[in-house]
Amino acid sequence: MPTVSERGRIMPDSPIRKLAPLAHEAKERGVKVFHLNIGQPDLPTPPEALAAIRSIDRKILEYTPSEGILSFRQKLEKYYHKFDIDVTADDIIVTSGGSEAVTFAFMSCLDPGDEIIVPEPAYANYEAFAIVAGAKIKSIAGNIEEGFVLPPIEEFEKLITPKTKGIMICNPNNPTGYLYTQQEMNAIRDLVKKYDLYLFSDEVYREFCYTGAPYISAFHLEGIEQNVVLVDSVSKRYSECGLRIGALITKNQEVKKNVIKFCQARLSPPLIGQIAAEASLDADPQYMLDNYNEYVQRRKFLIDGLNRIDGVYSPIPMGAFYTVARLPVDNADKFCAWLLSDFQYEGQTVFLAPASGFYTGSDKGQDEVRIAYVLNKTDLGVCLKILAEALKVYPGRKERKGAV
Amino acid sequence: MPTVSERGRIMPDSPIRKLAPLAHEAKERGVKVFHLNIGQPDLPTPPEALAAIRSIDRKILEYTPSEGILSFRQKLEKYYHKFDIDVTADDIIVTSGGSEAVTFAFMSCLDPGDEIIVPEPAYANYEAFAIVAGAKIKSIAGNIEEGFVLPPIEEFEKLITPKTKGIMICNPNNPTGYLYTQQEMNAIRDLVKKYDLYLFSDEVYREFCYTGAPYISAFHLEGIEQNVVLVDSVSKRYSECGLRIGALITKNQEVKKNVIKFCQARLSPPLIGQIAAEASLDADPQYMLDNYNEYVQRRKFLIDGLNRIDGVYSPIPMGAFYTVARLPVDNADKFCAWLLSDFQYEGQTVFLAPASGFYTGSDKGQDEVRIAYVLNKTDLGVCLKILAEALKVYPGRKERKGAV
The missing domain is CATH 3.90.1150.10 (Aspartate Aminotransferase, domain 1)
Incomplete structure (x- = not known):
């Protein structure tokens, strides 16, 4: 064998x-x-999504564009604007779940041997996707005693080597439920700027912030717009994990060009999932x-x-x-x-x-x-x-x- | 940047x-x-598939098992038996399209620097998926003058190095429409056996063979059952490319163990796609x-x-x-x-x-x-x-x- x-x-x-x-x-x-x-x-799942699925009247279930259906991407643009995330449909690439978005982000930005820094505890599959890309995660452990605040940014800086290409965060956080403060996000921004790193930001739980403290998107941070690769998914926010619809969002044209190649190789994200996810954006408030x-x-x-x-x-x-x-x-x-x-x-x-x-x-x-x-x-x-x-x-x- | x-x-x-x-x-x-x-x-698309989609009465669109819905895999088992492909539901792992099946096959079997031999012209994305896995394709060009028959097996043998881990074929072939003969498949089998290679076989067009010549699956070849990784998809056979449902089929437990890890990392193949694909297996003859x-x-x-x-x-x-x-x-x-x-x-x-x-x-x-x-x-x-x-x-x- x-x-x-x-x-x-x-x-x-x-x-x-x-x-x-x-x-x-x-x-x-x-x-x-x-x-x-x-x-x-x-x-x-929102009734609007289920209704959209039940009323599909196509005769052929065709490929969609590799980057996703345009009308869906245009609606996502409006959705992000509600959170003051200033992106256009062109910046939004539809993926097969947030999982594919992380994979394509790593594939497009990192080469084998490259390193990214991740505060932990962290979503376990980042490690898996890093292995897929041949990249290495250097992690900094937070403490339950401190409520899983961001470890001091100096700890991040200590881990930076010539191989370091980015930082990956999840905000609000899976598994801890922690929400990064403005001060913490600013510290990340300064480090990203200083070393010209990517900031991979998984923000799939943005709808679920409970304390009145603001949700700070990586795209809210000034001066690093070209460094941010945002990962999103409709799975959690609309309870439609089975649709496998996510998104990778970046304003960096070079990254986008790479991502599109990976998208074209896998041809298309799921058609029905996109139709249902698009309808979910009209879910009753x-x-x-x-x-x-x-x-x-x-x-x-x-x-x-x-x-x-x-x-x-x-x-x-x-x-x-x-x-x-x-x-x-x-x-x-x-x-x-x-x-x-x-x-x-x-x-x-x-x-x-x-x-x-x-x-x-x-x-x-x-x-x-x-x-x-x-x-x-x-x-x-x-x-x-x-x-x-x-x-x-x-x-x-x-x-x-x-x-x- | x-x-x-x-x-x-x-x-x-x-x-x-x-x-x-x-x-x-x-x-x-x-x-x-x-x-x-x-x-x-x-x-x-088969009316049975469209009807299944329109009659979805779930309230939550949940993840499915990472390896796919069991009833679907059991029905696929029966489908393959019709083609004398002797596999069980346990050997069948559902993927997001044939694309993901090829990617996971390469990821699970090949390490960076490993080589596979591919007769060409070949489906262009094999190259893309090899790059994703860090593997190298060595190709042997066929000739339009000879109707794109398999190049002499000695040409394959000449390309074998210590890095060679497998051969990838597509049968019936995209892009040429060529169907490999029993003799050609036997030659491939012997080479696979001699060098203990993987045989990655993309057989998504099996329903479309026009000359009366038999379709020979890689699983029909005796003595290399542990070497075969079969790639399949419902996209072409039921005209449902947009569902993104494929399958990776192997009897090799070690390969399966690796593939399942990649499957678990991306959580689940599309739920609705699997429901529709399962219904398609009941399409009117x-x-x-x-x-x-x-x-x-x-x-x-x-x-x-x-x-x-x-x-x-x-x-x-x-x-x-x-x-x-x-x-x-x-x-x-x-x-x-x-x-x-x-x-x-x-x-x-x-x-x-x-x-x-x-x-x-x-x-x-x-x-x-x-x-x-x-x-x-x-x-x-x-x-x-x-x-x-x-x-x-x-x-x-x-x-x-x-x-x-």
Whole structure:
């Protein structure tokens, strides 16, 4: 048998999905498993999107332009203007999900051996997409004790080498729910400008900011307009993860030229997804508000509940629909596996994502988990009860000295 | 401004799409442009697929499993069995189009610097996907005079180095329409076995074989079951290019493990596309037969017509819906551009794909074009007339000595 690629071998298993076989086995045993491990919202897709799909009256489901359907891109332009993101339809390239946008951004800007700096915990697949591009992620770990604020910019600067080509951020953040402040974004901007770096900015959770603090887009930062590559997706904001529609947005013509080549090679993003996503942009404002309010309530309910469990600590996330919480356990990987394979409370258990997979450059987060609040409050209440009961009997329970 | 990637810079422009701006300008001038440049069939998508889309009654458009929806993969298993392709649902991984299948195949099997051998003219994007993977294509040019038969296997063997990891074929072939014989496939099998290579086999046109000669799948070849990575797509066979649904099929567990990692990183293939593609597998046999018969007639009509034009030669394609034809011109790139920018016949012109882009390793094909018979016979008749008139007045007309 011919050997497989080393690149495939070093690809990390998804921290979100690697325990899925254990969850499957639990279900086979008749245990109900609550999924808080994955960012799959339970909220409805906009009726406008579903109606658009149901009323498709084409005879042929053709390729769309490689860069996406023009009318969709024009509507996205207007959408971004609402957030004071000054881009035109020409700057917007439609991709197969935010995943493809990150991949094409790295492919177009980075060569094998190039480095990017990523504050962590970070969305685990950035590492995977960097491996795809042959690039290297240098990470700087944040702290749960400090609520996952941006690590000091001097820490970033220390990591800069001749190979450093960019910084990647996610704002509001997955997995922490942190929202970068104006001051933090300005510090990033200054560093990007000083070293002429790319700023890859994943802003797919912009609709979900809960504290009144402003959402600062990378495109709001003056003087680095040519350095910004913004990643977007309709998956989370309209609860339509299955459409696989995202976007890569850049004003840099050279980057755009490269990205278009990768787009042309894969021919077209999904047609039906674009039609549905375009219709979603006309979603009733009440729909958006209802979903927003639902997340606001879940957030309060979940975080209050977590912090009431003995030995558990979660900072208050400012955006997105995740939190990273610290548990009184020896090892969160073991604990999450144990929850699925050895534990049940009244025939139920909970699937959490160990946070270790979100820290690629350090051994931090060994006692942390990511929790996605993608279930309703009733279910979240059950999950909190399950977690509390589990922590009482988990054999690897471990108190942390000086815990917050 | 930070520099863009070298990888992006060396990505070839699509030979199929690079003249699109000239076509756009022609249309702006009021010229009707017939598109024979692109493999976008004009035939209808199966009504079963459209009905499945219109009757979607989900409230949330969720991620599907990263490897694709199980019921779809199970139905694909049965589909392949009809062609004596002995695979199980476990061997089938659903991808975002055949494009992603080729990309993941290369990513999973090849490391930067690895080489694959490709008989050409070949589908241009194999080169693009090889660049994405950092791999190198070594090509062996076939000849229009010999009807694009497989070049002698000794030519392949001569190119084998320690870096050679595989052979990539497309059967039936895009762009030539050639269908490999049992003897040719056996020769490939023996070479694959001798050097323990991967055989990447793109078989998306299997439904379109016109001569009664058998379609030989790579999976029909005994003794190399672990070496085969088959690429498939529903785009062409059901005229649903816009769905972006393909498949990667392998019995090699190590390859599969790598591919799944790449699948998990991009989360999910398109949900709606999978639902429609699954429904397409139930398409009325009469639908498939009607489309087949339509291509049979167009093929005869087009090839007869081409060979009646003075100085034009096309072999008779045995499958797919393309032919590579030789024209009495100095340079087909120039001629195709001239057709769009300087020529019209009764307010109409034709968009052909210069064949040079399908030959990446040689300067062959300078006077060849790829023609897709994706228009009805009436339109094909007009196209033939336009081409004949164009060749009468094209300033770069050039007769070839000893033309067939």
